[in-house]
Amino acid sequence: MESRTIASYKTPSGQRVEIAKQSFPSVRKRPTKRVAFVSSLHGNELEGIYLCHLLIRHLKNLQQTQPEAFQGEIHIYPAVNPQAVAVGSRLSPFFSLDINRQFGGNDARSLPAQSASELLDDLKSSADIVVDFHASNLHLQEAPQIRIIDGLHKKLIPLAVQCNVDLIWVHPAAPMFESTLGYNLNQAKINTLVIEAGISLRLNKEFADQLFRGMLNLLHHTGVLTFTGSPLNIDPPVIAHPSEVVLLQSEYAGLFVGHCDLKKNIAKGEMIGEVVSATDGEVLQEVTAPASGFLFTLREHPLVYPGAPLARIALKEMDRP
Numbered sequence: 001m002e003s004r005t006i007a008s009y010k011t012p013s014g015q016r017v018e019i020a021k022q023s024f025p026s027v028r029k030r031p032t033k034r035v036a037f038v039s040s041l042h043g044n045e046l047e048g049i050y051l052c053h054l055l056i057r058h059l060k061n062l063q064q065t066q067p068e069a070f071q072g073e074i075h076i077y078p079a080v081n082p083q084a085v086a087v088g089s090r091l092s093p094f095f096s097l098d099i100n101r102q103f104g105g106n107d108a109r110s111l112p113a114q115s116a117s118e119l120l121d122d123l124k125s126s127a128d129i130v131v132d133f134h135a136s137n138l139h140l141q142e143a144p145q146i147r148i149i150d151g152l153h154k155k156l157i158p159l160a161v162q163c164n165v166d167l168i169w170v171h172p173a174a175p176m177f178e179s180t181l182g183y184n185l186n187q188a189k190i191n192t193l194v195i196e197a198g199i200s201l202r203l204n205k206e207f208a209d210q211l212f213r214g215m216l217n218l219l220h221h222t223g224v225l226t227f228t229g230s231p232l233n234i235d236p237p238v239i240a241h242p243s244e245v246v247l248l249q250s251e252y253a254g255l256f257v258g259h260c261d262l263k264k265n266i267a268k269g270e271m272i273g274e275v276v277s278a279t280d281g282e283v284l285q286e287v288t289a290p291a292s293g294f295l296f297t298l299r300e301h302p303l304v305y306p307g308a309p310l311a312r313i314a315l316k317e318m319d320r321p
């Protein structure tokens with residue numbers, strides 16, 4: 001494994017902050033493919049950091065036992081926003097800027113924008129395929145999924161199905177995505193998958209293990225790794241296009257109490273949870289599935305207001321419009 005620092009800067013009190021990159025070179029002169037894994041653009045999303053740990057640990061071991069397995073190159077960037085990770089915040093400290101809204105601009109005058117630009121350049125020169133790990137916010141728990149902007153799906157779905165996620169969600173394009181890392185890499189013709197799993201500031205070991213198997217399978221499928229051993233068992237995901245996802249929202253202010261589990265095939269009419277009143281003992285809203293499908297988002301934070309998201313369901317084929 002080769003360790004490098006792709007960018008570094010000094011904090012006002014003099015410490016150095018470094019963005020680390022761990023690389024596993026190919027045994028071939030011309031690597032079959034070059035794959036990069038990026039984690040923690042958002043410092044409160046920890047699932048990806050753990051996944052990078054699992055990958056680095058596994059690959060270091062593989063390098064010793066089966067060095068010939070490395071037909072392609074692998075680059076891992078475990079914490080690309082180190083100061084935000086240090087305080088567990090989504091935004092870059094001091095600047096209150098979302099680094100994943102700083103890509104692709106011409107004006108890199110702030111430190112987060114400059115870091116974004118250095119990361120983008122490094123990825124462009126190192127990778128043919130990039131996987132960008134994210135977790136959800138503190139409000140919603142998400143099943144492991146890949147989100148693809150409508151229009152990129154034909155190119156990205158064949159790669160995404162190799163990743164052992166529960167769902168591939170093709171969602172409509174929106175201007176806010178244009179300043180993200182994923183969008184800018186895809187624009188530069190570097191196929192980039194954005195993974196979302198779990199909830200912020202927590203680790204879900206089951207999800208991390210599931211995605212770990214998916215990442216190894218992706219490396220195998222793309223010819224980057226050719227290892228021997230037992231086959232990886234990965235499950236085919238549900239694929240949902242923009243009109244095939246329903247969002248359930250709260251109609252009231254109150255407490256949301258969930259009555260079912262995430263990652264569940266739910267039947268029409270089945271109870272998902274209740275919104276209850278804190279003051280008069282009333283059940284304000286019974287939240288039931290409006291159609292059968294796969295429950296892939298579930299509210300974790302109980303405090304809700306009208307319009308607060310409670311759950312998302314990817315509709316089953318028979319319930320699709």
Ligand SMILES: [Zn+2]
Nearest residue numbers: 042045134135
């Ligand atoms: Zn994120």
